[in-house]
Each structure stands twice: as C-alpha cells, then as structure tokens.
Amino acid sequence: MSSIDRALYDRAIAVMPGGNTRSTLFVPPHPPYAVRGNGAEMTDESGHVVIDCNNNYTALIHGHADxxxxxxxxxxxxxxxxxxxxxxxxxxxxxxxxxxxxxxxxxxxxxxxxxxxxxxxxxxxxxxxxxxxxxxxxxxxxxxxxxxxxxxxxxxxxxxxxxxxxxxxxxxxxxxxxxxxxxxxxxxxxxxxxxxxxxxxxxxxxxxxxxxxxxxxxxxxxxxxxxxxxxxxxxxxxxxxxxxxxxxxxxxxxxxxxxxxxxxxxxxxxxxxxxxxxxxxxxxxxxxxxxxxxxxxxxxxFTPNVIAELNASGDAVRQRLTDGGVAANGSGSLIRLVTDDPAVTWWKLYRAGVLAGTNGLLALSTPMTDDHLTSITNAVLSVCAPESA
Missing domain, CATH: 3.40.640.10 (Type I PLP-dependent aspartate aminotransferase-like (Major domain))
Known part of the structure; x- marks a missing residue:
C-alpha cells in the first residue's frame, strides 16, 4: 500500500466510519484510491494502472470517460x-x-x-x-x-x-x-x-x-x-x-x-x-x-451486435479460466470467480493489473481489446489456477 493511499485513508477514517462510504468497495486493510479512468483502464493515487473489470460494479459498459x-x-x-x-x-x-x-x-x-x-x-x-x-x-x-x-x-x-x-x-x-x-x-x-x-x-x-x-x-x-x-x-x-x-x-x-x-x-x-x-x-x-x-x-x-460480441468475449474468457481449473460462474460479459478468500484474491489480481469486484466479479466493457482480454485471463490464471495456489 502506497504512502499516498495510507495518508488518504488516515484522513478518511477521521470523517467516515471505517473510512468508507460504499461497503461493497471495502477490501482490508483498505482499498486504494482511484484518480482517473480512461477506456478500459484506471489509475490509482500511487500511479498503479489496472484493467478495470469492476467498471463500477457493471455500470460502465463503455468504460471510463467515453x-x-x-x-x-x-x-x-x-x-x-x-x-x-x-x-x-x-x-x-x-x-x-x-x-x-x-x-x-x-x-x-x-x-x-x-x-x-x-x-x-x-x-x-x-x-x-x-x-x-x-x-x-x-x-x-x-x-x-x-x-x-x-x-x-x-x-x-x-x-x-x-x-x-x-x-x-x-x-x-x-x-x-x-x-x-x-x-x-x-x-x-x-x-x-x-x-x-x-x-x-x-x-x-x-x-x-x-x-x-x-x-x-x-x-x-x-x-x-x-x-x-x-x-x-x-x-x-x-x-x-x-x-x-x-x-x-x-x-x-x-x-x-x-x-x-x-x-x-x-x-x-x-x-x-x-x-x-x-x-x-x-x-x-x-x-x-x-x-x-x-x-x-x-x-x-449498445446494439445487439455489440452485446453479442461482448458476451462472446466473456464466454471465451470464462472458458479459458475453467479449462485452466479456475471456478468461474456467470454468463456473457459477467464473470464471477469463486474463491475461498476473496480479499486475498482481490489484492493479488490488483497487483497483477486487474481490478475486480471485492466478491470476485469481473464485468467486461466495450473498450477492452483482445490484448486486454488476454491480460485479464492470464492474470486470473496466474492468481487462481490450482498450480498457483
């Protein structure tokens, strides 16, 4: 955790219970702080860039700052x-x-x-x-x-x-x-x-x-x-x-x-x-x-063709994950990783360059390229596949 995030968290706990407004965003010891988003990517206060598979809990179908x-x-x-x-x-x-x-x-x-x-x-x-x-x-x-x-x-x-x-x-x-x-x-x-x-x-x-x-x-x-x-x-x-x-x-x-x-x-x-x-x-x-x-x-x-393409991408990612031994539920552009310790998984993915939901939810967005999808899949496999445990 960066000193910038820690300093912000110290300020936050003085004015908000637990330093947090949205319970669904909390991951112990405390989450990083976002600064900006562009398309499929997000940057936090420490300058760490991640592919955003949280997308504000599925809301950002076209990513950030469209x-x-x-x-x-x-x-x-x-x-x-x-x-x-x-x-x-x-x-x-x-x-x-x-x-x-x-x-x-x-x-x-x-x-x-x-x-x-x-x-x-x-x-x-x-x-x-x-x-x-x-x-x-x-x-x-x-x-x-x-x-x-x-x-x-x-x-x-x-x-x-x-x-x-x-x-x-x-x-x-x-x-x-x-x-x-x-x-x-x-x-x-x-x-x-x-x-x-x-x-x-x-x-x-x-x-x-x-x-x-x-x-x-x-x-x-x-x-x-x-x-x-x-x-x-x-x-x-x-x-x-x-x-x-x-x-x-x-x-x-x-x-x-x-x-x-x-x-x-x-x-x-x-x-x-x-x-x-x-x-x-x-x-x-x-x-x-x-x-x-x-x-x-x-x-x-968000036309039928765009929806079909995004769902197909999600199904392909999910298939690659399950083929690699990762428990992954969902349909189309929504994927849920089933893990024993979601907080540990969340941090490992974040450090590997992927922002997930705190419960293991991944939501794809239209700005994601094939390279993004490959990076997401590889990061999840590296963190969640049996041989990585």
Missing part, C-alpha cells in the same frame, strides 16, 4: 443540470426502454438500483393491496430495509416480517409460501442471475414454473435487472421468454451517471399517475437530463 458520453453530458449540463419540471430526455429514455424490452409498457426513473427496487415494491403493494414480498436468500436487491436479508443488522422486525425469504432455485418453497400466505403476497422478486449468490443463472424450467405460480396466486412477477440488463438487448428476462409485471433497472442504462428505473404494466404503475393514482413519489434528481442523455448514448451504442 468521449461521446462526455460530449453529450457537457452540452446538456450547459443548459441546466436539473429542473423543477420534466424534460424531453426522460420521455425519450422511456420510449427507448419500452422498445428495447419489447413492450414493457411504462417507466419511472430514480437515482439508483436500490431506489428502483424500493419503487418496484411500493408499486406491487399499491396495485395488489397486499403486504408480502417473496425474495430469494442470497440475492442482493440494494440497501433498502425491506429488500435486504432478514439477518441484516438494523432491520426492524416489522419490516422483516413483510418479506418471505426462500432458498435459491427452490420452487417447492415458493409454492409453499404462496399457499401458506394465500391472498397476501404482492410479488415474487427474483434476480435471474444473482451476483451475491455466485452468479448462477436460474434454469428455464424454474423461471417458467415461477411465472405460473405467480399467476395462479395473483401475485406479480418482479425481476431485478439492475445488473443483468446488460446481457441482452432487452434484458436477461428476454432470454427466458418472459415479460415481467415489474422490472427494476439501473447501472448500465445511466451511461456512468446515477440512475434507476422501474418498468411495468400500465395498470400496475397507474398508482403513480398523479391524475388517478394514490402513490406520491418524488426524487429531486430523478430523471435529470444529464443522466438521461448519457444513458441514451450508452444504450444507442
């Missing part, structure tokens, strides 16, 4: 960064998302994936008049009290009791919960490839049965695509041939700026309609024009 995104955001910001009125940018973004998702009817915007899940849960409860949400143990849906694990500290018992946790992939447990709480479940919330649960994709059979059970019990099917939307043009749910009643997005749709979105059936989201609905939901910076404009550029360039 010139076209910077150009549009500078132009939009020069006209005003936020207003007490809506703008055409949010209309265009909603139209774009409806088209990409093959007809998810209506959309609302917020500032993070956490907020998107909060809004999704409120929409489900308002539409159905029911209180309970079913979620899967180990999945991460943001930091909202009502979406975290029952074991999380600081969650009131009354809030925890409004959510039923069932094991990943256990359709019998879902059916039991819906039957035992017949008429009380507003929605079943699923991440189809949950990062915190080792990035294992759900099976088609499971997802199909889940949709059937939700319909039978008049519960909504809600899909968290905050991370997985990048895997298909219209989101990972399209790979399964389903249309969720509600979907939460974030990260990649913001072009590197804070963003969240909820899409769903028009009747389900009608509670937010100020002309007829009963739910008031603000957000000072929600749908701000800078984020919406940046996101439009990012999505316009």
């Amino acid at each position: 010139p076209e995104i910077l150009e549009i955001t500078a132009a939009v910001a020069a006209e005003g960064t936020a207003f007490g009125l809506p703008t055409r940018y949010e209309v265009e973004m909603a139209e774009t998302l409806r088209e990409r998702t093959d007809g998810i009817e209506q959309w609302r915007f917020c500032n993070s994936g956490t907020e998107a899940v909060m809004m999704l849960m409120r929409a489900a409860r308002a539409h159905t008049g029911r209180d309970l949400i079913i979620r899967f143990k180990g999945s991460y849906h943001g930091t909202y009290d009502g979406a975290v694990s029952h074991s999380a500290n600081g969650v009131p018992a009354a809030v925890a009791s409004s959510v039923i946790e069932v094991p990943q992939g256990d359709i019998d447990a879902v059916e039991y919960a819906l039957t035992a709480h017949r008429g009380q479940v507003a929605a079943v919330l699923i991440d189809l490839m949950p990062n915190r649960a080792s990035l294992e994709p759900a099976t088609g059979e499971f997802v199909s049965r889940l949709g059937e059970l939700a319909r039978t019990h008049n519960a909504l099917l809600a899909v968290d695509e905050v991370i997985t939307f990048r895997l298909e043009y219209g989101g990972l749910h399209t790979r399964y041939g389903i249309t969720p009643d509600l979907v939460a997005l974030g990260k990649a749709i913001g072009g590197g700026y804070p963003v969240g979105a909820v899409g769903g059936r028009a009747d389900v989201l009608s509670s937010f309609n100020p002309l007829v609905g009963e739910v008031t939901w603000g957000g000072t910076f929600s749908a701000n024009p800078v984020t919406m404009a940046a996101g439009m550029v990012a999505l316009r360039r």
Whole structure:
C-alpha cells in the first residue's frame, strides 16, 4: 500500500466510519484510491494502472470517460443540470426502454438500483393491496430495509416480517409460501442471475414454473435487472421468454451517471399517475437530463451486435479460466470467480493489473481489446489456477 493511499485513508477514517462510504468497495486493510479512468483502464493515487473489470460494479459498459458520453453530458449540463419540471430526455429514455424490452409498457426513473427496487415494491403493494414480498436468500436487491436479508443488522422486525425469504432455485418453497400466505403476497422478486449468490443463472424450467405460480396466486412477477440488463438487448428476462409485471433497472442504462428505473404494466404503475393514482413519489434528481442523455448514448451504442460480441468475449474468457481449473460462474460479459478468500484474491489480481469486484466479479466493457482480454485471463490464471495456489 502506497504512502499516498495510507495518508488518504488516515484522513478518511477521521470523517467516515471505517473510512468508507460504499461497503461493497471495502477490501482490508483498505482499498486504494482511484484518480482517473480512461477506456478500459484506471489509475490509482500511487500511479498503479489496472484493467478495470469492476467498471463500477457493471455500470460502465463503455468504460471510463467515453468521449461521446462526455460530449453529450457537457452540452446538456450547459443548459441546466436539473429542473423543477420534466424534460424531453426522460420521455425519450422511456420510449427507448419500452422498445428495447419489447413492450414493457411504462417507466419511472430514480437515482439508483436500490431506489428502483424500493419503487418496484411500493408499486406491487399499491396495485395488489397486499403486504408480502417473496425474495430469494442470497440475492442482493440494494440497501433498502425491506429488500435486504432478514439477518441484516438494523432491520426492524416489522419490516422483516413483510418479506418471505426462500432458498435459491427452490420452487417447492415458493409454492409453499404462496399457499401458506394465500391472498397476501404482492410479488415474487427474483434476480435471474444473482451476483451475491455466485452468479448462477436460474434454469428455464424454474423461471417458467415461477411465472405460473405467480399467476395462479395473483401475485406479480418482479425481476431485478439492475445488473443483468446488460446481457441482452432487452434484458436477461428476454432470454427466458418472459415479460415481467415489474422490472427494476439501473447501472448500465445511466451511461456512468446515477440512475434507476422501474418498468411495468400500465395498470400496475397507474398508482403513480398523479391524475388517478394514490402513490406520491418524488426524487429531486430523478430523471435529470444529464443522466438521461448519457444513458441514451450508452444504450444507442449498445446494439445487439455489440452485446453479442461482448458476451462472446466473456464466454471465451470464462472458458479459458475453467479449462485452466479456475471456478468461474456467470454468463456473457459477467464473470464471477469463486474463491475461498476473496480479499486475498482481490489484492493479488490488483497487483497483477486487474481490478475486480471485492466478491470476485469481473464485468467486461466495450473498450477492452483482445490484448486486454488476454491480460485479464492470464492474470486470473496466474492468481487462481490450482498450480498457483
């Protein structure tokens, strides 16, 4: 650890608990500090350059400081960064998302994936008049009290009791919960490839049965695509041939700026309609024009061909890793390294020139070249392959 990083950390712990704002970025004894990013690479305070496979936890699909995104955001910001009125940018973004998702009817915007899940849960409860949400143990849906694990500290018992946790992939447990709480479940919330649960994709059979059970019990099917939307043009749910009643997005749709979105059936989201609905939901910076404009550029360039190429690169890297004896889950441009000691692995990769997620997540970006991909693969093999252990 450089003296510069240490000095910054000493300052940080005086003004922030543990010297940290984002728990997901902490790696002991403390993480380095970023200075700048350019394309697929990032430089820290000590001058160490790494290939960024964290990409702000999958958000930066076009890497750092993308010139076209910077150009549009500078132009939009020069006209005003936020207003007490809506703008055409949010209309265009909603139209774009409806088209990409093959007809998810209506959309609302917020500032993070956490907020998107909060809004999704409120929409489900308002539409159905029911209180309970079913979620899967180990999945991460943001930091909202009502979406975290029952074991999380600081969650009131009354809030925890409004959510039923069932094991990943256990359709019998879902059916039991819906039957035992017949008429009380507003929605079943699923991440189809949950990062915190080792990035294992759900099976088609499971997802199909889940949709059937939700319909039978008049519960909504809600899909968290905050991370997985990048895997298909219209989101990972399209790979399964389903249309969720509600979907939460974030990260990649913001072009590197804070963003969240909820899409769903028009009747389900009608509670937010100020002309007829009963739910008031603000957000000072929600749908701000800078984020919406940046996101439009990012999505316009994230075409089916580009997505297919990036996914193929990820699949090739994953195959090389597994062939080399490295446990690697995921799909397409998202790879999850399964290691016994993620912190040790993180530091070894960082020193080898690769920035991963603190849980072993690797997210590819469009600026990555063949040389970058080779370097990433070789670094992971050197750190994680059995002979290197």
